[in-house]
Amino acid sequence: MIHAHDAVDAAVEAVDEVHYRGRDGRAVVHTTPAGVIARHLRVLDVRPGMRVLEIGTGSGMSAALLAELVGPDGSVVSMDIRGSLIERADVLHREAGYANIASISGDGISGVPEYAPFDRVVAWTTPDRIPRTWVGQTAEGGRVLHPLAMASMTYSTAMVSFVVEEGRPAHLSLHRGAYVRMAEPDNERSEADDAAARDTEADAYLSAPWLSGRPERAAELLGTLVRSSLHDAVDGLDWPVTDHLRMWLIARSPEGLVSAGVGDRVGYGVVDGDHIAVMGVLPDARIIADAPDSPALKRLHDLVEEWNQAGSPETESLPVDTAPAEDGWRATICRVS
Incomplete structure (x- = not known):
């Protein structure tokens, strides 16, 4: 028996990435590193003979990987709202012999x-909820x-995996990963919609549900963040x-939890009164804070220490639950204390 890890590695070896993504890897706008796709395909656990629905065709390479995994007795249906990507992928698949x-x-x-039921459904684009249609079309x-976004904040996305039992999601688990917001007819939302304040000149944003409806407060805090120059390193933390x-x-x-970005730096932090401190998630874990003695900076360090004391729990260990919502289910991380 071939284990999922070995099967995915074999699929990556079999698919010609240049054929789908071009020599510079930029044949289409949105591409994800092959290693990230492979990591998520291991979670999906695709096996020979299965029927798979893929949402988000992209370059077509992920559909080719799925085709390798299901083998000649299985099938893959790949959907995209952009007809040009579908036409391009269809040609490339035929040229590659799939x-x-x-x-x-x-x-x-x-x-x-009309193609349902599917043994596996995977999406490389982020809907606003767990769609009832996807659950209903899964065997x-x-x-x-x-x-799926885990909070009403920018950059709060994780991969949610679940099994369909009696027509509803069951045995949910979370995994690292983030993909672009889903484009739906008459709905071109982006993560920018979740930002409470933006500064286009500084290329910065601040996002938090508690700042909703408080534009002046959000703008003041964002201004404080943009003007802050303290970069406090945190040992032992990296992507x-x-x-x-x-x-x-x-x-x-x-x-006071906030999500923020300044230039190419994105991260999470806290607000304490008029003080703010944000730790980078990407590209590194340096902290931007308004002052060396900022109470927000102290709170953020205390939170990191609390996480360390809890054993530095990983995403996969966090419990997640669902609640019925219009046309599907909402998924939320169960609060830890």
């Missing part, structure tokens, strides 16, 4: 009921994997460990 991939243009939220005991800390902070939900 006869078990159907490329379909349409709204991914709707799925393709009993089948698995679904897709990104991807910082991503696990990010998800734990969302679960911990301390008072």
